[in-house]
Amino acid sequence: MTGFLIRRIPSAVLVLFATSVLAFVLPRLAPGDPAAAVAGPDATAEQIAAVHKGLGLDRPLIVQYWHWSIGVLHGDFGTSYTTGRPVTTLLADRFGSTVQLALAAALLMIVIGVALGVAAGSSRRPWARSLLDVTCTVLLATPAFLTGLLLALLLGVAWQILPVSGEVSLLADPEIGVQYLLLPALALALPQAASLARLIQSAMRQAYTEEYVQTAVAKGASPRRITLRHVLRNSLATALVSLGMRLGELLGGAIVVEAVFARNGLGSLAVSSSGHRDYLVIQALVLLAVTVAVLLQLLTEVGLSLLDPRIRLEGSR
Known part of the structure; x- marks a missing residue:
């Protein structure tokens, strides 16, 4: 595993470097001009130019990128143009809400996706498979929003049954927090669960045609044992490839x-920062x-x- 990580570090660093450049340039x-947004709609050209200089936007792009990237390496993403607060503080304030939503959606995605995929892949009734x-x-054709x-x-x-908008922290009140979390997590999870189910279904149907399954059938293994021990395990290994x-x-x-x-997470921060052309916040969100x-x-x-011993981290089978 150590050798695998050592080989992957250069490519990961290259991806992050390319991302930082794109996040800075795009x-x-x-x-739009963030200086104009900060100065306000009634600001004069001189006032906008002063704000532009104060934010350091008058310097060459390569100089701006150099100072920003050096700061990022030291854990400093700069100061938000619109709020005047450190970008890291803004991210920290919103990160917990988005993590709660993403984890809840991931749990629902796995439960629903595996259940649908196994049901479709193991069912012998054509009408059930069609349904x-x-x-x-x-679910796949319907956008999350x-x-x-x-x-x-x-x-x-x-x-x-459930509240429509807003949020309550799970740490403050777990029972109420789950109620506010369930609807957005379900909306976020359903399309991905359908995609995961399709992948598991296809892998299971393929696994039933493999020789090791036919051998298990010939030995008299029960359908339940064949599905759980042979088919499902290998199908989940295939699905795990796309899970990340x-x-x-x-x-x-x-x-x-x-x-x-109306949740107060990184998503709402991205929307508001894009509207105000708050470059430093946008760059930090993309890089994160x-x-x-x-x-x-x-x-x-x-x-x-770990799930499939036939696959080695070195990339050989």
């Missing part, structure tokens, strides 16, 4: 879902998201090697 290509296929197709709106209308407005990517997509989808359910994705991918590969 926001500046969009129309599960249609269900997964509908639309799923959230439909769930809010059904469970929040019509049936009044699914978790990364959950973090990306949290931006939209948090806006729909990619860093988490890289770490999840590494953990996924390690977990896959």
Whole structure:
């Protein structure tokens, strides 16, 4: 495992470096001037120019990037243009809310995805397979924000089972916090659960045709034992390959879902920062998201090697 990590570190560093460059350059290509947003709508050209200089935006881009990247290496992402607070403080204040949402959505994704995938992959009834296929197709075709709106209308407005918007910290009041968390987590998890179910279903159907399964059938093993011990284990190993990517997509989808359910997480921070052209906050959010994705991918590969001994971290079978 140590050798695997040593080999992966250079590529991970390269990915993060490329991300930092793109995160720095792309926001500046969009129309708008953060100095104008900070100065206000009634500011004169001289006042905007003064703010522009005060924020250091008058310096060459390469100089700005150099100072920002050096600060990032020391854990300093700069100071927000609009709030005047350190970017790390802003991220820390919102990080817990997004992590709660992402973890809850990941748990629901795994439970629902595995349940649907196993049901579709092991069922011998054509109508049941067709029903599960249609269900997964509908969930995949429905965007997360639309799923959230439909769930809010059904469970929040019509049936009044769960609160529609806002949030309560799980640490402050776990019971109430779960109620506020369930709807956005479900809206975020359902499309990814459908994708995971499709992958497990396909892997299970393929596994039933393998020789080791046919051998188990010939030896008289029960269908339950064949499914749980042989088919499902190998199918989950296949699904685990994409699990890290699914978790990364959950973090990306949290931006939209948090806006729909008025949660005070990183997603709402990204939306407000984009509107005010707060470059430093946007750069930090993008870099944080990619860093988490890289770490999840590494953990996924390690977990896959532990689940399936035939796969080695060195990349050989």
